[in-house]
Amino acid sequence: MYSIPGCKSESTAMSEITLEVQGLSTHFETRAGTIRAVDDVSFSVRRGRVLGLVGESGSGKSVTGFSVLGLVDPPGRIAAGRILFKGRDLTKLGEAELRGLRGNRIAMIFQDPMMTLNPVLRIDTQMMETVFAHAEVSRREAWVRSRDALGMVGIPSPEERLSAYPHQFSGGMRQRVAIAIALLHQPDLILADEPTTALDVTIQAQILAEVQRLARDHGTALIWITHDLSVVAGLADEVAVMYAGRIVENGQVSQVLKRPMHPYTHGLIGSVPSRNKRGSKLRQIPGMTPSLLNLPTGCAFRTRCQQADEKCELDPPITAPAEGRMLRCFNPQLEAIV
The missing domain is CATH 3.40.50.300 (P-loop containing nucleotide triphosphate hydrolases)
Structure with a gap:
């Protein structure tokens, strides 16, 4: 070794x-x-x-x-x-x-962000579910964590972006969302x-x-x-x-x-x-x-x-x-x- x-x-x-x-x-x-x-x-x-x-x-x-x-x-x-x-x-x-x-x-970021993102769910839903999977927090706290994570990876207007669907993002923005989820x-x-x-x-x-x-x-x-x-x-x-x-x-x-x-x-x-x-x-x-x-x-x-x-x-x-x-x-x- x-x-x-x-x-x-x-x-x-x-x-x-x-x-x-x-x-x-x-x-x-x-x-x-x-x-x-x-x-x-x-x-x-x-x-x-x-x-x-x-x-x-x-x-x-x-x-x-x-x-x-x-x-x-x-x-x-x-x-x-x-x-x-x-x-x-x-x-x-x-x-x-x-x-x-x-x-x-331990988190993983895949080559294709759509392996992380569900195309029919809004970004806030997906990120908040990730928070709830490992932490007992209020919906408000989960939303704040999700917003802050998007801001951390450089996504502008994170409050507005949370209500969007994956198809409304460019490839680079979707990958940033996937990275944000990994960092939650x-x-x-x-x-x-x-x-x-x-x-x-x-x-x-x-x-x-x-x-x-x-x-x-x-x-x-x-x-x-x-x-x-x-x-x-x-x-x-x-x-x-x-x-x-x-x-x-x-x-x-x-x-x-x-x-x-x-x-x-x-x-x-x-x-x-x-x-x-x-x-x-x-x-x-x-x-x-x-x-x-x-x-x-x-x-x-x-x-x-x-x-x-x-x-x-x-x-x-x-x-x-x-x-x-x-x-x-x-x-x-x-x-x-x-």
Whole structure:
């Protein structure tokens, strides 16, 4: 098990670990075989900090998030590992106890806000029901909390907007409402599954700034699941890079982006347009992501890696090549990206 320590905060409370995942494995049993969607994944996120979980589609990012929330449906199951939320192992809790935490102490923001919003109910109805689900308060108090949450995410005239329906909002405004609902109970942990992917760049930047501010001001730990390294660069404190169900590299964002050690991380950064010279072809990672039903032996990335050798046919161990870094690789790249 490994954990990446955050930067020292001004207060001891801000260094508290909110979530610690230890050796998590989530499998899906199918007729074709066992899909190891998440395989021996470990990470931690501290109070008031943002962890970026990065990787290609199918790398296991979203399944990791759903596993934390206990939302993996059959034929999926958590096959191994511990999920410690403020020291409490979520894998040992029953469904009733998990429901008491979801939306209250742990919240999730989905990529599509309509997974959160009911199209036939007014915003005030939906937000107030969320308040009533976890707090015994008056209707007036629930309405005030809902109004304040909308204002917190930058929605103008929140009193008027509460009486509107989801279809009366733009995509960016609907996503802000979904974020406001996630913040209603000031949760200790928020998991955001690519919530800004479908939004234009201007709205995306506004939402990222607001989420970062809210995490800092309220001490909320945030896991931001994305395939976009440019988002992680401006938002996260730490980054964990996933490939084929495993975290292959983990560390402080500034360190990983400047000096990536795993060839896959190096390839991801090199394929970002801004990292390439004007007029030159984009650098690409050769090959395709392997099927989780038929992973190569040893390092799953070795069939696409230009540095692979015979050692890579073995399972690479977890190493700590530098302070605050984690790596799964026999042949790390040591040069910094210019």
